[in-house]
Amino acid sequence: MDTQELQRLKNRYDIIGNDAALARALETAVAVAPTDLTVLISGESGVGKEVIPRIIHDHSRRSGAKYLAINCGGLPEGTINSELFGHVKGSFTGATETRRGYFEEADGGTLFLDEVGELPASTQAMLLRVLQNGEFMKVGSSKVERTDVRVIAATNVNLLYAVAQGKFREDLYYRLNAIQINVPALRERRDDIYLLFRKFASDFSDKYGVTKVVLDHGAIAALQAYRWPGNIRQLKNVAESISAMESEPLSSLSGHPQIDAATLARYIPKDDPAHLPAITAQGGGGLNDNDRQMIVKALLDIKQEIDALNAAVFGDQGAHRAIAPAPQETSRETDEAEWQNAEVSAAARETSAEPSAEPSLSLQEAEAANIRKALEKHAGNRSAAAKELGISERTLYRRLAKSEGKP
Secondary structure (H helix, E strand, C coil): CCHHHHHHHHHHCCCCCCCHHHHHHHHHHHHHCCCCCCEEEECCCCCCCCHHHHHHHHCCCCCCCCEEEEEHHHCCCCCHHHHHHCECCCCCCCCCCCECCHHHHCCCCEEEEECHHHCCHHHHHHHHHHHHHCEECCECCCCCEECCCEEEEEECCCHHHHHHCCCCCHHHHHHHCCEEEECCCHHHCHHHHHHHHHHHHHHHHHHHCECCCEECHHHHHHHHHCCCCCHHHHHHHHHHHHHHHHCCECCCCCCCCEECHHHHHCCCCCCCHHHCCCCCCCCCCCCCHHHHHHHHHHHHHHHHHHHHHHHHHHHHHHHHHCCCCCCCCCCCCCCHHHHHHHHHHHHHHHHHCCCCCCCCHHHHHHHHHHHHHHHHHCCCCHHHHHHHHCCCHHHHHHHHHHHCCCC
């Protein structure tokens, strides 16, 4: 796509900005549009992800059919399956008639699922089936129906992290992620920030018949230095607030109110260091920070579980293999320095640890015996038993299944 074609696309969809990453996202959307590949759009809340599926639909062979945009996070969990796939009369209280779902309504067209990471587990299974073979069943029905829908999904969360936490299906993630398009955060588009501010201020002036506010050099620098956690949505709100409070009714004598940095500061909230976003690397084939943190924590958790089982089975004889406890469950905003220290510490201990031998049958029996004793002690409470053994409930379930001969 040459420069003129790209500019025409921006004009058509009212897109402001010259950022290279934004241009790549738009070019990818147009390039993938003629296919039926599923597209996953990633980016923070407020960056304008919703324009990408519209571009894809309008440039596809489905452009003459329906385009439906659904916010998955806004659908009640109790009715989300009915909303997406429909229901039959009498399938639940209040189902007074058979209803078509969005997948049936959008047959032949495009369905945009925003905030797809918020889908509950049961809905994820149904979505996977319809993506694989176009089949679905209405709630309360045993009749298999078919639909021909192109699905475009968007998320403002790290789905790989959600997969690792067991909150999102891995097979569904890879099915959705045939093509990924990342929309950059506003703070990564420094030179576009003032362009967008001017656009919003101009729109406000035209809409309400007031003077257009302008920023002096100090205010522009302050505008560009701010991190904009709410992205374009927040910038628009700030531009409109300033325009409403600082502009004047249009007249032949009115000029353009000039805003300095001090005035601008009254409309921009101060940064809270405790809520600064994690910086993630995009592209280049490398792991981003969240993925790397997740891997480090998983390795430390596994090491801790092995050492705890050794100690439970062998007593003090197995204690010498233990390493420092894995860090407690952390939020996604964990300080980078903590994770760097955890990596260095884990690497140092890994080099000094002796390789563990394959567990013998007697070891497996001993492990099972210890688990049974812990369960008996806590009257079958698996959470309490796992805590006493120093392992996670997930590991406890896995060990129990293994001792019972389950795969």
